[in-house]
Amino acid sequence: MELLSAQNLSHSFDYTIYEGLNLTLNAGEKIAIIGVSGSGKSTILNNLSTMLKPTSGVVNILASRDIYALRAQELLRIRRYELGIIFQAHYLFRGFDVRENLELASIMSNQPIDMELLERFEIAHTLKQQIGELSGGQQQRLSIARVLSKKPKIIFADEPTGNLDSQTAHKVMECVFEYVRAQNAGIIIATHDTHIAQMCDRIYTLANHRLVQV
Structure with missing residues (x-):
């Protein structure tokens, strides 16, 4: 089942970023874009x-x-229920504790908080803590857990493990990829971590303004 297709995409600011981009993402598939x-x-x-x-x-x-x-309205519905976006910055709500951050995602997506996932990410014990009391790694793991709790069909992840040590990063991405398999979802990751990229089904890089499979 095809989840996403891009045809002949190009993007420019003051200069050309890329052109002629064609890409498909199928259910259960993991794609990495490195560079x-x-x-x-x-x-x-x-x-x-x-x-x-x-x-x-x-x-x-x-x-x-x-x-x-x-x-x-339709675009908002797709963002809310079908897509999960993991940013480099965690974009958690300061002034709220961990549980309140998760509850906001739960309300927006009509999905329950996944306590098993929090246990696997080793942050279940932080539910009553304020965001500012968490380490950078805990904040990033919470951000990823919040996205997965929405049960998205497609995940976009921009350097999702940039704030994590290599061992924790590997464990977290294993959980993310397990989610993709279990939910028959798909994920596209932008990363410079070759170890994470090698865990994916396909790897691409940008070369001469083109997206090239490697």
Whole structure:
């Protein structure tokens, strides 16, 4: 089952980031886009995840028509229920404790808090703690757990393990990939971590403004 297809995408700011991008994501599939910082990996994720309209081209998600031709209400529904976005920054709500951050995601997606996942991420004991009391690694794990608790069909992850040590990063990504398998979901990851990339089914890099499989 095809979850996402991008056809002939291009994006430019003052210069060309990429052009002629074609990509598909199938159910159960894991795709990595690798490259150095500033190479355009995040721009691709933003184009594919409804966050940034490409200069040209078409993005279809879950058999919808071009997402950038949808009405705002329908696009919001897709973001809310079908997509999960893991950013480099955790974007947790300061002033709220861990449970309240999770409850917000639960209310928005109509999904219960996944305590088993919190146990696996080793943050279940932090439920009553304020966000500012957590370490950077705990905040990132909470951010990822909050996204997975939505039960998204497609996950976009931008350097999801940048704040984690290599051992914790590997454990966390194993959980994420297990979720993809169990839910027949799909994930596209932008990363410079070759170990994480090698855990994926396909690996791409940006070269000469083109997305090239490696």
